[in-house]
Amino acid sequence: MLFIQVLLKNQSSINYDIDLLRFSIKDQKRANRTASQERDLQPVYIAGNKAIVAADTQNVIVFAVPKFTIPEHQYLSFEVNELNGGRNLSVKINNRTITRAKQLPSFE
Numbered sequence: 868m869l870f871i872q873v874l875l876k877n878q879s880s881i882n883y884d885i886d887l888l889r890f891s892i893k894d895q896k897r898a899n900r901t902a903s904q905e906r907d908l909q910p911v912y913i914a915g916n917k918a919i920v921a922a923d924t925q926n927v928i929v930f931a932v933p934k935f936t937i938p939e940h941q942y943l944s945f946e947v948n949e950l951n952g953g954r955n956l957s958v959k960i961n962n963r964t965i966t967r968a969k970q971l972p973s974f975e
Contacts, residue, residue, distance in 0.1 A: 914929040942959045
């Protein structure tokens with residue numbers, strides 16, 4: 868299981884109402900005539916406030932997803948879309964970042 872911790876910081880004076888949180892594996896930019904593929908990753912568990920980031924605050928959200936690696940020429944995309952708004956965020960994460968993840972200690 869991979870745990871992905873995300874910090875969402877709202878520095879504006881307007882609340883950020885979260886409409887969509889999405890992980891997907893996408894192809895890197897290729898020639899215009901090639902087909903692109905996209906695979907969605909569904910988190911098994913989400914911890915934290917995933918509905919709103921209040922004005923001038925920050926939220927930490929932790930996602931638990933099944934372990935995976937990313938093939939060459941692809942990347943992991945994390946997207947956050949605002950409800951009825953235009954403040955949409957997108958982050959590209961390459962395979963090197965994922966393979967350097969730290970292992971949590973065993974609590975048996």
